[in-house]
Amino acid sequence: MTDHDVIIIGAGFGGMGAAISLRRLGYDDLLIVEREDDLGGTWHVNHYPGLAVDIASVTYSYSFEPNPHWKNWFARGPELKRYAEHVADKYDLRRHMVFGVSAEGARWDEDEQHWVVTTTPVSGPGQGVSTVRTARFLMTATGFLSQPKLPDIEGVDDFTGTVIHTAKWDDTVDLDGKRIAVIGTGATAVQLIPQIAKRASELTVFQRTPIWVTPKNDFRIPRPVQSLFARAPWTQRAARAVNGAWLEGMMVTAVLHYKQAKFLNNGAAALAKAHLRRQVNDPETRRKLTPDYSFGCKRPTFSNDYYPTFNKPHVTLETTPIAKITPTGIVTTDGTETPIDVLVLATGFNLWDTNFPAFEIIGRSGLDLGKSWRTSGYHAFEGVSVPGFPNFISLNSPYSYSGLSYFMTIEVQMRHLERLFSELGDQGATTFEVTAKADAEFLEHMLERMGDTVFLQGSCSTARSYYYTNEGDAVLLRPTSSASARRAVEAFPLEDYTFA
Numbered sequence: 091m092t093d094h095d096v097i098i099i100g101a102g103f104g105g106m107g108a109a110i111s112l113r114r115l116g117y118d119d120l121l122i123v124e125r126e127d128d129l130g131g132t133w134h135v136n137h138y139p140g141l142a143v144d145i146a147s148v149t150y151s152y153s154f155e156p157n158p159h160w161k162n163w164f165a166r167g168p169e170l171k172r173y174a175e176h177v178a179d180k181y182d183l184r185r186h187m188v189f190g191v192s193a194e195g196a197r198w199d200e201d202e203q204h205w206v207v208t209t210t211p212v213s214g215p216g217q218g219v220s221t222v223r224t225a226r227f228l229m230t231a232t233g234f235l236s237q238p239k240l241p242d243i244e245g246v247d248d249f250t251g252t253v254i255h256t257a258k259w260d261d262t263v264d265l266d267g268k269r270i271a272v273i274g275t276g277a278t279a280v281q282l283i284p285q286i287a288k289r290a291s292e293l294t295v296f297q298r299t300p301i302w303v304t305p306k307n308d309f310r311i312p313r314p315v316q317s318l319f320a321r322a323p324w325t326q327r328a329a330r331a332v333n334g335a336w337l338e339g340m341m342v343t344a345v346l347h348y349k350q351a352k353f354l355n356n357g358a359a360a361l362a363k364a365h366l367r368r369q370v371n372d373p374e375t376r377r378k379l380t381p382d383y384s385f386g387c388k389r390p391t392f393s394n395d396y397y398p399t400f401n402k403p404h405v406t407l408e409t410t411p412i413a414k415i416t417p418t419g420i421v422t423t424d425g426t427e428t429p430i431d432v433l434v435l436a437t438g439f440n441l442w443d444t445n446f447p448a449f450e451i452i453g454r455s456g457l458d459l460g461k462s463w464r465t466s467g468y469h470a471f472e473g474v475s476v477p478g479f480p481n482f483i484s485l486n487s488p489y490s491y492s493g494l495s496y497f498m499t500i501e502v503q504m505r506h507l508e509r510l511f512s513e514l515g516d517q518g519a520t521t522f523e524v525t526a527k528a529d530a531e532f533l534e535h536m537l538e539r540m541g542d543t544v545f546l547q548g549s550c551s552t553a554r555s556y557y558y559t560n561e562g563d564a565v566l567l568r569p570t571s572s573a574s575a576r577r578a579v580e581a582f583p584l585e586d587y588t589f590a
């Protein structure tokens with residue numbers, strides 16, 4: 091007897107999707123453990139100024155739970171948080187959730203044939219006191235952009251002004267009239283910088299690697315269109331299909347088939363360069379903002395107000411490397427010190443040191459998932475399961491992300507769960523485990539497909555992309571179209587798993 095049927099770690103869209111599938115399958119004894127103090131994952135944690143999604147919301151949502159009332163084509167952060175809350179309420183998921191509790195480790199108990207999960211409250215009563223809970227099945231939905239990365243710059247701890255990481259934004263910090271520095275120019279910084287520039291007296295952006303930015307075709311969705319989406323849901327499904335096909339086309343041609351269709355990838359780079367030329371006046375600033383790596387090596391982004399920010403007289407783009415941070419400012423390697431009041435770290439997330447997996451997971455015979463991925467290579471059958479780890483589904487696995495909208499990945503994974511658990515029930519079995527053969531064949535297929543992608547064929551060495559591991563392998567994205575991932579999830583033979 092276990093404490094729960096299933097323990098899910100993470101109450102973001104991935105964890106909630108898994109819970110919805112399990113509920114459809116008849117599992118009701120679920121425990122969803124969430125480190126933060128509320129649900130929503132990324133959309134709960136992030137609340138920096140300018141936060142929005144850069145995938146159109148008709149697509150960035152569950153297909154079975156459309157929201158006809160998105161206010162903008164690209165929803166703002168708070169709307170996505172409200173959508174997450176709506177899903178949790180509608181599918182009655184809140185009663186399964188515990189908040190402010192961190193998963194510290196999980197171990198497969200071979201004798202008892204169940205998972206033993208150690209959790210610790212991070213706040214409130216019982217803070218720091220670990221509890222052990224058991225479950226027949228373990229699912230991790232911990233996200234991959236979830237462990238904020240602090241820059242390893244000398245003196246960063248000595249700064250005496252205000253320091254904020256974008257993933258730990260403090261809404262009470264006064265930015266008005268302050269001298270502000272932003273370190274980082276990833277997708278987060280691109281959204282944040284135009285907003286901060288409106289409030290700072292001086293803003294210095296420290297850029298190490300420029301990002302490709304294309305125009306953002308955003309607009310308010312008129313009320314009559316919202317009403318149409320509500321009254322005739324097929325219209326919103328049609329908008330989703332068209333947008334999904336466009337995203338798919340971009341992903342497939344510009345990223346996955348770079349070898350065959352480099353001209354399309356170059357076309358995207360030309361579009362971004364034209365955008366830059368139109369929007370930034372100073373040629374030297376334009377040069378600094380122009381990436382020297384192929385489009386798609388690292389995640390590009392969309393914005394209409396990022397580039398023009400650099401025309402403002404109180405905004406400086408600094409590309410001389412940072413030497414150190416002092417108690418009062420930032421010193422670059424040419425010896426220049428920029429005095430600041432507020433230091434904003436838009437330095438992203440640590441995927442390859444403190445994630446994959448997000449906590450220690452020990453399978454059969456003491457096999458450590460994180461160590462084995464790092465010593466024997468990253469692999470996961472269909473991006474969800476690993477031999478040696480029975481009754482375990484890892485939703486944030488190598489080769490799990492297909493398509494540009496995370497919801498494409500989530501829904502394929504939900505279908506995987508539904509086929510797998512239905513078969514488990516039909517066989518009257520209590521455990522499943524993917525076979526080593528199926529896992530090895532899937533990996534071989536992924537490596538073969540990776541050969542055509544921009545990650546291997548493009549000029550990516552200067553991109554510093556988190557798509558690559560510390561060893562330089564591009565294992566994050568599934569190098570197939572999401573249409574192909576959807577076909578695969580319907581077609582994988584159930585014999586790829588052993589049931590007992």
Ligand code: NAP
Nearest residue numbers: 142143144241274275276277278298299389436437438554
């Ligand atoms: P990121 O893409 O990893 O960017 C981090 C930035 O910090 C990079 O410019 C990086 O420079 C810089 N940096 C890190 N350490 C540094 C150091 N020691 N010194 C100088 N610079 C340093 O992180 P992010 O911008 O938070 O975005 C992460 C992901 O979140 C995005 O790619 C996207 O998937 C997601 N996101 C999505 C949306 C959306 O609208 N859907 C919005 C925001 C974010 P280097 O490039 O040189 O390493």
